[in-house]
Amino acid sequence: MPDAIDTYAVKFDKRVPEGLSKLYQSERWQAGTSYTDARSEYLNTQVSLIALVQSAVIQMAPTYPGYPSFLIPDSTKTIRWIVDNEAFLTLESSETQNATVPMVSFEKIELDVENIITSVGEEPFENGIVTKFSESIQSIIIEHGDTAVRAISHYILDGTTNPEVAGEALRWVGELDDNATYHSRRNLLEKALVEGATPLVRDGANIGLAQMDDPRSIPYFKQAIKNEKSDLNRKLLIQTLEQLENTLKCHNS
Amino acid sequence: MPQLLRAIRINRWDRGQAGISTKEIPADALTDLRTTQNKLSVWLLNKNSTHINRIIAALAGTRDKLANFDYLTFNQKIIPKVDIKQCHVNGDSPDDELNREFHYDLIEISGDRLLKLATYLYFNGKAERLLPKQVALLIFEGVKNGQIDESKIKYYDKVLKKVAP
Numbered sequence: 001m002p003d004a005i006d007t008y009a010v011k012f013d014k015r016v017p018e019g020l021s022k023l024y025q026s027e028r029w030q031a032g033t034s035y036t037d038a039r040s041e042y043l044n045t046q047v048s049l050i051a052l053v054q055s056a057v058i059q060m061a062p063t064y065p066g067y068p069s070f071l072i073p074d075s076t077k078t079i080r081w082i083v084d085n086e087a088f089l090t091l092e093s094s095e096t097q098n099a100t101v102p103m104v105s106f107e108k109i110e111l112d113v114e115n116i117i118t119s120v121g122e123e124p125f126e127n128g129i130v131t132k133f134s135e136s137i138q139s140i141i142i143e144h145g146d147t148a149v150r151a152i153s154h155y156i157l158d159g160t161t162n163p164e165v166a167g168e169a170l171r172w173v174g175e176l177d178d179n180a181t182y183h184s185r186r187n188l189l190e191k192a193l194v195e196g197a198t199p200l201v202r203d204g205a206n207i208g209l210a211q212m213d214d215p216r217s218i219p220y221f222k223q224a225i226k227n228e229k230s231d232l233n234r235k236l237l238i239q240t241l242e243q244l245e246n247t248l249k250c251h252n253s
Numbered sequence: 254m255p256q257l258l259r260a261i262r263i264n265r266w267d268r269g270q271a272g273i274s275t276k277e278i279p280a281d282a283l284t285d286l287r288t289t290q291n292k293l294s295v296w297l298l299n300k301n302s303t304h305i306n307r308i309i310a311a312l313a314g315t316r317d318k319l320a321n322f323d324y325l326t327f328n329q330k331i332i333p334k335v336d337i338k339q340c341h342v343n344g345d346s347p348d349d350e351l352n353r354e355f356h357y358d359l360i361e362i363s364g365d366r367l368l369k370l371a372t373y374l375y376f377n378g379k380a381e382r383l384l385p386k387q388v389a390l391l392i393f394e395g396v397k398n399g400q401i402d403e404s405k406i407k408y409y410d411k412v413l414k415k416v417a418p
Contacts, residue, residue, distance in 0.1 A: 127260075128316030128321075213415075
């Protein structure tokens with residue numbers, strides 16, 4: 001973890017007891033990891049508090065329908081913004097839902113994703129060949145984390161995006177090595193595998209999940225195989241399912 | 254008769270695509286038969302296709318990132334039947350021996366001949382896929398056996414992660 005982030009962690013750590021700890025321990029916000037757990041783990045393991053708090057927020061946010069958009073815990077930027085703007089004081093107040101828009105709003109990221117998707121050139125996609133499109137999809141995820149994944153999923157799952165482009169995006173979503181967004185990317189791919197409107201979208205999800213090679217996706221493959229109308233796609237899904245089952249056997253042995 | 258291999262994207266060869274009858278070939282399949290100077294690169298499989306994995310490893314090794322490898326195999330005898338010539342030339346993969354011995358260019362391909370070839374391949378070729386993890390294993394073995402130059406693989410670190418996580 002770079003020094004700059006550690007500095008923020010210390011700064012954050014000093015201020016949190018005055019604001020966020022109450023918030024995190026309040027009945028409304030309790031879900032998954034509490035701030036107390038995060039702090040305790042931090043003290044015990046010296047793991048960055050920022051990462052722990054982010055992890056706690058990630059677990060809580062989806063369960064709280066009115067959480068402000070800047071709390072979508074996608075990156076260190078979010079935490080820095082909270083610290084710099086003393087946002088925890090705002091969060092603690094009853095006006096949480098009316099809080100100001102963050103540095104980069106979800107709408108802005110969504111617009112960036114739309115631009116990436118609509119500016120694809122004529123050059124056909126090839127397996128394993130990096131393009132401006134693949135680089136842009138992966139870059140926006142690295143920069144904006146789960147928020148970007150959420151924005152991408154809007155475009156992939158609404159059925160209006162060119163299926164070849166949507167499928168290509170999903171391949172690169174799965175190819176990316178990024179622990180911070182691992183769960184949201186896997187969730188998007190599993191959703192697209194089962195709900196994708198066209199065989200190209202579903203196969204893009206298939207490849208993305210094959211890249212991740214996570215046996216927790218097995219139930220989604222079984223569901224997708226049951227639903228699949230395309231003979232070719234079904235064969236390809238079964239092939240990946242077999243890989244995941246072998247991986248599971250290796251994990252268990 | 255020996256088989257030839259051409260890398261494709263398998264979805265383009267799917268039968269029963271929307272709006273395409275079972276007697277027609279989808280135009281997207283032609284994307285995988287893009288010619289340069291009216292030539293098309295193919296790889297020859299030996300008897301019983303025993304070195305197909307070596308060819309796949311070598312071709313996948315030319316790519317930017319570890320990915321699935323989709324390919325089509327078809328009978329070499331069709332080439333003269335669709336009035337296309339074949340020419341033994343060096344390939345461009347990280348496996349020098351394969352490059353020298355098993356790479357062919359199909360040459361002097363007109364639009365009409367290309368369509369005949371595509372039609373044959375669509376109805377008679379065999380389309381298959383290897384998943385990224387399988388590709389990683391083949392590349393790993395190729396490097397271990399001294400067939401593939403590790404320094405030419407842009408993503409060898411990822412290959413190692415997949416093979417021995």
